[in-house]
Amino acid sequence: MSLNTRRRGAELEVAILDAAWAVLIESGYTGFTFEAIAARAGTSRPVLYRRWPQRDDLLVATLRRHWAAKPIPVPDTGSLRDDAIGFLRNVDQGRTGLMTLISAQLVEYFRATGTNFRELRDSMRPPGQPTGFATIVQRAVARGELADVVRSPRVIDLPFDLFRNEMLMTMRPVTADWITETIDVVWLPLLHTT
Amino acid sequence: MSLNTRRRGAELEVAILDAAWAVLIESGYTGFTFEAIAARAGTSRPVLYRRWPQRDDLLVATLRRHWAAKPIPVPDTGSLRDDAIGFLRNVDQGRTGLMTLISAQLVEYFRATGTNFRELRDSMRPPGQPTGFATIVQRAVARGELADVVRSPRVIDLPFDLFRNEMLMTMRPVTADWITETIDVVWLPLLHTT
DNA sequence: ACCGTTAGATACATGTCCGTATCTTAAGGC
DNA sequence: GCCTTAAGATACGGACATGTATCTAACGGT
Numbered sequence A, B: 001m002s003l004n005t006r007r008r009g010a011e012l013e014v015a016i017l018d019a020a021w022a023v024l025i026e027s028g029y030t031g032f033t034f035e036a037i038a039a040r041a042g043t044s045r046p047v048l049y050r051r052w053p054q055r056d057d058l059l060v061a062t063l064r065r066h067w068a069a070k071p072i073p074v075p076d077t078g079s080l081r082d083d084a085i086g087f088l089r090n091v092d093q094g095r096t097g098l099m100t101l102i103s104a105q106l107v108e109y110f111r112a113t114g115t116n117f118r119e120l121r122d123s124m125r126p127p128g129q130p131t132g133f134a135t136i137v138q139r140a141v142a143r144g145e146l147a148d149v150v151r152s153p154r155v156i157d158l159p160f161d162l163f164r165n166e167m168l169m170t171m172r173p174v175t176a177d178w179i180t181e182t183i184d185v186v187w188l189p190l191l192h193t194t
Numbered sequence C: 001a002c003c004g005t006t007a008g009a010t011a012c013a014t015g016t017c018c019g020t021a022t023c024t025t026a027a028g029g030c
Numbered sequence D: 001g002c003c004t005t006a007a008g009a010t011a012c013g014g015a016c017a018t019g020t021a022t023c024t025a026a027c028g029g030t
Helices: A009-027 A034-041 A045-051 A055-069 A080-105 A107-113 A117-124 A132-143 A158-170 A176-191 B009-027 B034-041 B045-051 B055-067 B080-105 B107-113 B117-124 B132-143 B158-170 B176-191
Strands: none
Touching: A009 A034, A009 A045, A009 A055, A034 A045, A034 A055, A080 A132, A080 A158, A080 A176, A117 B158, A132 A158, A158 A176, A158 B117, A158 B158, A176 B176, B009 B034, B009 B045, B009 B055, B034 B045, B034 B055, B080 B132, B080 B158, B080 B176, B132 B158, B158 B176
């Protein structure tokens, strides 16, 4: 029989990645050390080194696990405005830690590796898949709520870009007022200029 | 007579702060160590400790010295579009290093101190002074190029928010195309929806 | 039940930074 | 020229992280 006190293989791996994520959230990239992660995971450094020789390998694996983990639900309420507000709210709830982290904590990593946030995001997002706001706009067009014209991705994803900026500036979740203002004062007026 | 090989007082202090700035730019907050800064300044750690007991004291002093430096010129060409594009270009040239740094490298510092980027910026910007884009819009209204209606600061400063986001995402200066697209596809259409 | 694999503990040498203490010597005021 | 001040060099113990090596014991497959 097995005492099941010792994890192996995939089970151990996800435990480590979860611990690494927790450390990253709490202590940032600076605190993201093999030492701290191994302690947090209840294992020892050699176990980590066997899987990820470089610290950055472990970092990417950690991000990859939590990026694909929870897709942000895109609401489908039948109203463009409600969809947009609901989606931003979901983004806020689901990605606060991630966004704060990625947008900001990791700049040291980007410097060191010569990449940037956009490249990392693009490499993890399956190509050809529409963004949340693209989906929302498509549906609104299908309902006849919006004119069927070509729109720049810059316009479509505007709320997301503004969200990221706001998060960076405040280091906090955004407020409900900020969300409605973004949709009502900025995005919807812009979408209707056709 | 004096050999002047040994700096003292204010002269030494600014030399240290300049060295600290250089280190911060090159190596980020992680590399912002007393050791590295002292070496860069050609002095020794005890000299730094006598002035700034904590690392953050030195950081704030370093930022303060380089923050107030240069106001960004706001062009006045007689065209809303040209003003906006020119201003964004000036922002890009003048603040790339600073923005990248402040917006991003310093998140560890913000975490530690419980402040955020917006508070730091507001504390250093004189209150009541209109932003660059507010000035640009005011002039356009005065010329009759824009309707004289109340506009949300969110709308007015939109290009700046997008600029900050773009800078963060790419860690590079923005492209000329990005600037014109931001103004022509996003900002100007939004301003004209009245 | 055996055996190959591998988790996990421990140890080691190395390197970097910390914070402080000590000592010298150059600078500047009088 | 003397004397106070402070720069700058050096040393120290400690903390923490690195990367590797070695050993044991638990696990999983057959």
